Amino acid sequence: MNGQIANTAIQVTSDPARVAVIINKQNLTHEYISKSGEFAVSVLDESATMTFIGPFGFRSGREIDKLSKVQYKKGSTGSPLVTQHSLSVLEARVIDKVNLGTHTIFIGDVVNAEVLREGHPLTYRYYHEHLKGKTSKHAPTYNPAEQTEKARS
Amino acid sequence: MNGQIANTAIQVTSDPARVAVIINKQNLTHEYISKSGEFAVSVLDESATMTFIGPFGFRSGREIDKLSKVQYKKGSTGSPLVTQHSLSVLEARVIDKVNLGTHTIFIGDVVNAEVLREGHPLTYRYYHEHLKGKTSKHAPTYNPAEQTEKARS
Numbered sequence: 260m261n262g263q264i265a266n267t268a269i270q271v272t273s274d275p276a277r278v279a280v281i282i283n284k285q286n287l288t289h290e291y292i293s294k295s296g297e298f299a300v301s302v303l304d305e306s307a308t309m310t311f312i313g314p315f316g317f318r319s320g321r322e323i324d325k326l327s328k329v330q331y332k333k334g335s336t337g338s339p340l341v342t343q344h345s346l347s348v349l350e351a352r353v354i355d356k357v358n359l360g361t362h363t364i365f366i367g368d369v370v371n372a373e374v375l376r377e378g379h380p381l382t383y384r385y386y387h388e389h390l391k392g393k394t395s396k397h398a399p400t401y402n403p404a405e406q407t408e409k410a411r412s
Numbered sequence: 413m414n415g416q417i418a419n420t421a422i423q424v425t426s427d428p429a430r431v432a433v434i435i436n437k438q439n440l441t442h443e444y445i446s447k448s449g450e451f452a453v454s455v456l457d458e459s460a461t462m463t464f465i466g467p468f469g470f471r472s473g474r475e476i477d478k479l480s481k482v483q484y485k486k487g488s489t490g491s492p493l494v495t496q497h498s499l500s501v502l503e504a505r506v507i508d509k510v511n512l513g514t515h516t517i518f519i520g521d522v523v524n525a526e527v528l529r530e531g532h533p534l535t536y537r538y539y540h541e542h543l544k545g546k547t548s549k550h551a552p553t554y555n556p557a558e559q560t561e562k563a564r565s
Contacts (some may be wrong), residue, residue: 267422271434272512273554279517281424357508357519359425364432366510366517382535401426 260339261320262331263288264312266383267399268300276369278351281362283397287320292365296353299338304378307344309390316395335371344381347374362399413492414473415484416441417465419536420552421453429522431504434515436550440473445518449506452491456534460497462543469548488524497534500527515552 267281280298282289292298303312314325330343340348351367379385383400386392394401420434433451435442445451456465467478483496493501504520532538536553539545547554 267424269420269422269434270553271420271517272514272552274514277512281422355510357510357517359430359519361425361427364424364510364517364519366512379537382537384532384535399425400423 260326260337261287261291262301262315262325262339262341263320264316264395265300266394271366276372277354277366278349278369279364279366281359281364281399283362283399286397289363292353293363295336295338297336297338297350298353298365298367299334299336299340299348299350301341301345302347303344303381304346304376305381305385305389306378307381307390309392311344312386312390312392316392340373342375345375346378346380347372349373413479413490414440414444415454415468415478415492415494416473417469417548418453419547424519429525430507430519431502431522432517432519434512434517434552436515436552439550442516445506446516448489448491450489450491450503451506451518451520452487452489452493452501452503454494454498455500456497457499457529457531458534458538458542459531460534460543462545464497465539465543465545469545493526495528498528499531499533500525502526 263286265280265282269279271277271279278300282292314323326339329341331339331341334340334350336350338350349369349372351369353365353367355366357364416439418433418435422432424430424432431453435445467476479492482494484492484494487493487503489503491503502522502525504522506518506520508519510517
């Protein structure tokens with residue numbers, strides 16, 4: 260079991276319920292999804308703190324046990340569903356994937372989903388503006404020049 | 413030339429700059445992207461009105477000329493770049509696509525991009541909360557039950 264922050268997890272069709280996640284090939288999660296053909300998504304809300312996000316976004320599951328300090332439960336597929344700071348959770352089975360170079364897009368059919376509470380989903384804009392978060396070099400949106408500008412400002 | 417609102421246009425990698433759009437197979441734009449292997453994206457901002465959005469979201473280019481009433485310019489690929497209510501525009505060449513059932517995901521390499529102005533991108537949340545917009549039945553996120561609830565409320 261492992262977890263990571265993804266800034267690119269989207270619904271792709273509603274009938275059937277189908278979602279996609281874009282994962283960096285260097286991430287442990289990439290290895291796990293490739294092998295298991297399954298993944299889970301927890302939709303974080305604006306209550307998430309940098310302390311909570313940090314390990315998931317900037318550390319590897321090869322070095323630390325990311326789930327040891329957060330609330331989660333096991334889903335029907337065996338994937339961990341992080342329930343802390345989460346509005347909803349879902350599990351999906353991979354039906355297709357596309358090699359994007361540095362990343363892979365995994366497309367999956369939703370096999371289980373649950374709304375945990377009402378609230379505002381954590382957006383990348385909120386993360387940057389309110390939590391002053393940086394972009395991981397493994398993110399699909401990483402831009403070295405932008406990070407340098409931010410460090411200087 | 414044609415245009416449509418897409419609620420699912422995302423960056424998928426940064427090196428090379430690569431984007432994806434998810435388009436309903438019934439849309440004229442789907443036919444045009446399939447044939448040309450090219451598409452353009454205009455990132456709308458919060459100044460966009462329902463009068464501006466409406467034709468792009470709820471009418472077909474088979475019935476009306478959607479570009480006749482908006483400001484746009486032709487890009488290097490020949491695709492129309494809507495500059496009105498737009499923060500930035502980009503053009504992409506399709507390198508891969510995936511059949512998602514009702515929709516297709518087109519993945520493209522960015523061949524041209526321009527920032528027009530600074531501002532806040534129009535999100536789906538802003539659209540629903542501030543513009544009181546509905547979801548097109550062609551959207552990847554369409555949910556018939558949700559629309560009925562909204563109509564009743």
